[in-house]
Amino acid sequence: MDELRLPIETRRRQGAHEARDQVRALHGRGPMDQIRKILSDMVGAERRLLDERLDRARSSDQRAIRLLSVLLLSFVGCLATFFAMIRQGQKRQIRYATELRKSREQFELAVRGSxxxxxxxxxxxxxxxxxxxxxxxxxxxxxxxxxxxxxxxxxxxxxxxxxxxxxxxxxxxxxxxxxxxxxxxxxxxxxxxxxxxxxxxxxxxxxxxxxxxxxxxxVTERKETETRLAAQNELLERAMKAERETNAALKRAQALMVQNEKMAGLGNMVAGVAHEINNPLAFITNNVAILQRDFDEICQLVRLYEAAGTVLAREAPELERQICSLRDRVEMPDTLASLPGLLTRTTEGLKRIRQIVNDLRLFARLDEGEVNEADLDAGIRSTATIIQGHAKGKDVALELELGHLPLVTCNAARVNQVVMNLLSNAIDACSPGGVVTVRTSAEDGQIRIDVLDDGHGINPAIRDRIFDPFFTTKPIGKGTGLGLSISYGIVQDHGGTIEVDSTPGEGSRFTVRLPFQPAVKRTREKLISA
Missing domain, CATH: 3.30.450.20 (PAS domain)
Structure with missing residues (x-):
């Protein structure tokens, strides 16, 4: 039996063919019963081995099938979820596309309309x-x-x-x-x-x-419309500016006409006053001169009478007593001592009156009705003399710093009027104790006249309006608002300029520049007509 077990074990380890060869080698052609027995045992052993392998394979396949089922179910679930998400995304895309198409259609319609x-x-x-x-x-x-x-x-x-x-x-x-x-x-x-x-x-x-x-x-049409409107506005502004300038010129002309009438009245008055004063002044001056000439002889005569006092007392004591009484009563020594001084001061007063009359005539230029060469320094001095009383009444000092100006072709009376207006305004702007200064100089073919004051100055808000006709900051009744406007027109007619520089609280400077000669014939005609 051991010999038979060996092939069986060999079959288990090496397979059926190797076991059969081994049996044949051991027994050769043995009896049929032994062979059948051996084969029966081999078949049984083989069947048992196969059953064991089938059992093991069946158990392993079941586990794999269960795992595969789980994985397949999981995959199917993920796939279902994936397709569900795809479907939802497609629905959203369809909805968004629909909304976008509607928005685009609405936008395109709006844009097409605009x-x-x-x-x-x-x-x-x-x-x-x-x-x-x-x-x-x-x-x-x-x-x-x-x-x-x-x-x-x-x-x-x-x-x-x-x-x-x-x-x-x-x-x-x-x-x-x-x-x-x-x-x-x-x-x-x-x-x-x-x-x-x-x-x-x-x-x-x-x-x-x-x-x-x-x-x-x-927006081309709008721009073109704006351009046309801007051009029309510019034309309208020019027309309005021209109208304002025309109105201002008309007002200045009216003011100048009024002032001309005043100056004409002043000229007539000065002429009458000069005539009425000069005639008696001439008599008084001549009489004082004669009195001064004869006073020394009278004094000599009185001294001779005093020398004859002893003779007179002896020959006519009553007369000598009356003479002594009268001499004491009139304080003859003091009278004789003071009379020369009185006559001298009288002569100086007469000269002063004559100078004032001449200054009035020079200021009004009664002997020069037209444009001529004039000494403006002399005109400024005469103007200062005339306005000196106004300065003293305001307690304002008037100082002249005059250069040596050449002769200037101008309407001297009008230039004097400009200086008078500037001096009057400067004095009115000063507080008591103030100072007004007039300076003259020649530069670059022009004469320059500066009128300075240390008064309250000019408010910047109204500086551009001070030359407008009828504009004044003085109380009602104190000023007409024509002085600076007339001055501006006179200086313009002479082809010159008038400028102002002022600082509130510190004072003002008015600067007048005039050419030595009128620039053109038209300017000269203006001056003559003025």
Whole structure:
């Protein structure tokens, strides 16, 4: 039996063929019973081995099938979820596409109604979309313009290019809250149209812009209308300015006529006063001169009578007593001592009166009714003499710093009137103890007259109006508002200028510049007519 077990074990280890060969080698052609027995045992052992293997395989396959089932169920669930998500996404895309289509249709209808052109610019790539209306606005067909930002940039007007690109840059950098700019763009035929561009940018989470879209509106008609309105407004402003200047000139002419009448009345008055004063003044002056001449002889005669007093006392004591009484009563020594001084002061007073009369005649220029060469320094001195009383009444000092001016061709009476007006205003502007200074000089073919005061100055708010007719800051009844206006007109008629420099609280300076000669014949005619 041990010999039979060996082939059986060998079959288990090496298989049926190797076991059969071994049995044949051991027994050769043994009896059939032994062979059947052996074969029966071998078949039984083989069957048991196969059953064991089947049992093990069946157990392993069940576990694999269960695992595969679980995995398959999980995969089916994921696949179902995936398809469900795809379906939901498709539904959302369909809904979004529908809403987007409606929005685009609404936007296109709105844009089509407003006749605006659309643009969409990809900032990173530079590509851009321009709507057909955007292109037709410039006279181009749809296919004639490339989809790139440079198409927009190249059509900007040279004068607008830098400004527009700077606006775009500032908006993209966040320096401007909105993008809205007007500029000109070149059309296909070479002309330019005015465009109003508006847009907005899309930015990423860091705030960097990556896309910008907007619209173009053709505002050429509005711009042309604005240009026409601006031209009409300019014409209207010019007309109004001319009307204002005409009214101002008319007011100055009226004021000058009024002043001329006053000056004519002043001239007549001065002529009458001069005539009435000069005649008795001449008699008084001559009489005082004779009195001064004869006074020394009278004094010599009185001294001789005094020397004969002893003889008179001896021969006529009563007469000598009366003479002594009268001499004491009239205080003969004091009278004789004071009379020369009285006569001298009388002579000086008469000279002063004569000077005042001459100054009045010089101020009014009674002997010079037309344009002549004149010494303006002399006219300023006479004007200062006349207004000196007004200055003293205001306790204002009047100082003259006159240069050596050449003779000036002018209407001297009118220039004196200008100086009088400026001095009067300067004195009125000063407080008690103030100082008014008049300076003259010659420079660059012109004479210059400066009238300075240390008064309250001129408010800057009214400085541009001080030469307007009838404008005054003085109380009612104290001023007519014509002085500076008339002065301005007189200086203009002489081809000169009058300027003012004033600091509130510190004083004012009025500067008059006049040419040595009238600039043109027309100016001379104006002066003569004035």
């Amino acid at each position: 006749k605006d052109g659309l643009w969409d610019w990809d900032i990173e790539s530079g590509t851009a979309y321009f709507s057909p209306r955007w292109k037709s606005m410039l006279g181009h067909e749809d296919r004639e313009i490339e989809a790139h930002f440079r198409e927009f940039e190249s059509r900007l007007h040279p004068d607008d290019r830098e400004r527009v690109l700077k606006t775009v840059e500032d908006y993209l950098e966040g320096l401007l809250p909105n993008y809205s700019v007007e500029f000109r763009m070149r059309t296909k035929d070479g002309h330019y149209r005015w465009i109003l561009a508006r847009g907005a940018a899309l930015r990423d989470s860091s705030g960097r812009p990556f896309r910008m879209a907007g619209s173009h509106t053709d």
